[in-house]
Amino acid sequence: MALQVVGRSLMTSDQTEHQARSVGGGGWVVSFLPGRTLTLEQATAAIQAAEAVAVVGALADQVGLTTLETVGLAIQESPWAQPMREMCGRRPWRRGWL
Template sequence: MAVQVVGRSLMTSDLTPHQAKSVGAGGWVVSFLPGRTLTTEQATAALQAAEAVAAVNVLAGRVGLTAMETVGLATQEAPWGEPDCDGGLRRFWRRGRADR
């Protein structure tokens, strides 16, 4: 993932066509969030999210799904119960379930 700032006024990515443009005073507008003014950190995160969606779209296509279908299905309760693993995945799994 490679979000780059061009001339302090434009953020681009080599993985998505979306961009962010500086609107002055530290504010940025992202192409897929029109009407919202974001901080530099927020605009960078938005473009990174767009990059992640592009990656999911490629992977989803390999199993015959759209990115939206894949995300929707992957965020549902797992039918086999909680995975038996150590470390961060278990914490993520529990946090994700508790947030619903």
């Protein structure tokens, strides 16, 4: 992921076609957030989020899902009751157990 700032007025990435543009006074607009003016830090985070979505999209393709399906399923709570480390022989310590 390579985020580039061109001439202090344009932010681009090699991972996504989304861009951020300076609108003066420290404000930035991002192509997928119309109507919002952000700080430089917020615009950078927005472009980085777009890059992350591109990465998730590539991984989703490998699983045979869309990007939205992958994110939607991944943010759900795991249906497995116990974390894997507890299932692998480690018993959680509880007060009163010796």
